[in-house]
Amino acid sequence: MTTAEEGRQRLDAASVLNAKRTLLQLLARAGVWSGDAEELIGFVEAGALALAYEEIGGTGRSAPDGKGGEYAAGWLDGARAVADELGGVAERSLRQVLAGDPTADSPDDRPPVGRTEMERTKVAVTPIYLSFTDVSDLDPEVTEQVLGAVLRTMSSRQRSRYAGRLAEFATTHRERLERLYAEYGPGSAIAIHGRYTLVHSPTSVAVLERLAAAPSALYEEWDAAELPPAWLDGLTKAWGAPS
Structure with missing residues (x-):
């Protein structure tokens, strides 16, 4: 594996799931109910996606130099498409966290405080x-x-x-x-x-x-x-x- 490849290593799905289950078990030993722990972890996951969306979707992005106008236009369109999709994933993650509350998407309903x-x-x-x-x-x-x-x-x-x-x-x-x-x-x-x-x-x-x-x-x-x-x-x- 090259140095560049080592620098781009990502956690695989099994390792991420293992980390989440380990955290849930540690929180359970500390007396945190599993539902509360799942909710908190869900907020962290949704928040990480939202922050990533803000970072890659921020202004000031530009296409690589020297590739021509058509390339730049396509590059920017692709970047926007990726950012929009990530924003959608972040929104769906938040909805999943709030899925147990039927009033979650209503700005007028005030459910009991959890x-x-x-x-x-x-x-x-x-x-x-x-x-x-x-x-x-x-x-x-x-x-x-x-x-x-x-x-x-x-x-x-x-x-x-x-x-x-x-x-x-x-x-x-x-x-x-x-x-x-x-x-x-x-x-x-x-x-x-x-x-x-x-x-x-x-x-x-x-x-x-x-x-x-x-x-x-x-x-x-x-x-x-x-x-x-x-x-x-x-x-x-x-x-x-x-x-």
Whole structure:
């Protein structure tokens, strides 16, 4: 085998399947239910395809030089066809992950919140929160109640992409968030108990994103969950949004 061939080696299907089964077994030993593990692995697989699609389908691609106009046109058409097909594979992979939810393709339906959706959201909000302020504990049960209300404002498909929305929200509003956490969060003169309680919790990042993106749905789910109105009103005031 030449050096070039060695550099182009790819995993065969059996080896990929072996790796997936091994990971499932390791997660099972750690107490992760097989359905949850399959779902998480499915998201990773679909995400890898989506990222590959973005990379090869990005602008700036050009045909090899010196081949003539007809060659260049054919080359670009072929490249677009491959990119489009990969995009289709990525979309089908995501649909397969969400196949167990009949509301997955409906932007208006809000199914019950699954355990992996909850855990993915916790993983997403915590590092964003810690980029603005220090650790400050809130009752885990309260955390799940708040995030449950947040997630119920979205469809399954929207939830699958929520980590990206949160990252984009934090980047877009970084200065405003820095001010909010400095004035109301851990280390400020504001006590952890009271109307600004949620500013002391990583869940505040998710609540703020929903206040900006879907305030009516958030208030509806907040009331349905019987969460303290003062928490949402305090966070709304700190954010500077109309209540």
